[in-house]
Amino acid sequence: DAKTTQPNSMESNEEEPVHLPCNHSTISGTDYIHWYRQLPSQGPEYVIHGLTSNVNNRMASLAIAEDRKSSTLILHRATLRDAAVYYCILKIDPFGGSTLGRLYFGRGTQLTVWP
Amino acid sequence: DTEVTQTPKHLVMGMTNKKSLKCEQHMGHRAMYWYKQKAKKPPELMFVYSYEKLSINESVPSRFSPECPNSSLLNLHLHALQPEDSALYLCASSHGRGLRAANEKLFFGSGTQLSVL
Numbered sequence: 001d002a003k004t005t006q007p008n009s010m011e012s013n014e015e016e017p018v019h020l021p022c023n024h025s026t027i028s029g030t031d032y033i034h035w036y037r038q039l040p041s042q043g044p045e046y047v048i049h050g051l052t053s054n055v056n057n058r059m060a061s062l063a064i065a066e067d068r069k070s071s072t073l074i075l076h077r078a079t080l081r082d083a084a085v086y087y088c089i090l091k092i093d094p095f096g097g098s099t100l101g102r103l104y105f106g107r108g109t110q111l112t113v114w115p
Numbered sequence: 116d117t118e119v120t121q122t123p124k125h126l127v128m129g130m131t132n133k134k135s136l137k138c139e140q141h142m143g144h145r146a147m148y149w150y151k152q153k154a155k156k157p158p159e160l161m162f163v164y165s166y167e168k169l170s171i172n173e174s175v176p177s178r179f180s181p182e183c184p185n186s187s188l189l190n191l192h193l194h195a196l197q198p199e200d201s202a203l204y205l206c207a208s209s210h211g212r213g214l215r216a217a218n219e220k221l222f223f224g225s226g227t228q229l230s231v232l
């Protein structure tokens with residue numbers, strides 16, 4: 001499976017924007033870029049995903065580079081509840097329409113938010 | 116209801132015990148997953164069920180035995196585990212109804228924290 005590279009950790013102050021980078025230089029044309037986060041003592045939680053265009057939802061924005069070799073998850077105003085491990089994942093569909101949406105997690109970025 | 120419910124939340128078992136982990140979802144999802152997560156490590160995929168049939172086994176030892184009795188339930192039967200099997204066991208589900216898999220999102224439960232003594 002294609003690999004992603006993320007910083008081990010990042011820090012932010014509360015109410016400031018946070019930009020979490022991810023490199024995925026081996027991405028192929030049909031790979032979606034997914035972001036999940038995992039709060040302490042919880043299972044992973046879906047954040048956002050995209051293919052080529054930038055995406056926005058109520059939790060975050062996803063900015064995808066034009067060559068798709070990198071992406072950035074943007075939290076517009078960090079809160080203490082955003083402190084978590086953020087995983088950038090390439091979701092591959094090798095069987096062209098397979099219904100098996102399996103995820104292979106990388107090491108993720110531990111985000112610390114300071115009050 | 117967008118919840119995946121896992122029971123029990125915590126489990127302590129000896130190496131000779133037999134126990135089961137349970138996972139339930141009522142979102143009509145037809146794909147269900149077991150992941151294992153060791154402390155401070157990312158989750159690792161173990162099994163994938165699609166329409167109640169085992170589709171993927173990531174070379175998991177036979178002391179872990181999954182079962183999907185119906186479309187809402189997923190079990191993981193445990194027997195003769197080792198202390199190194201102590202971990203957080205996560206269940207997840209996804210739509211799995213003909214959408215392109217790469218476009219699907221997974222819904223995770225909070226996990227069962229397993230300790231093997």
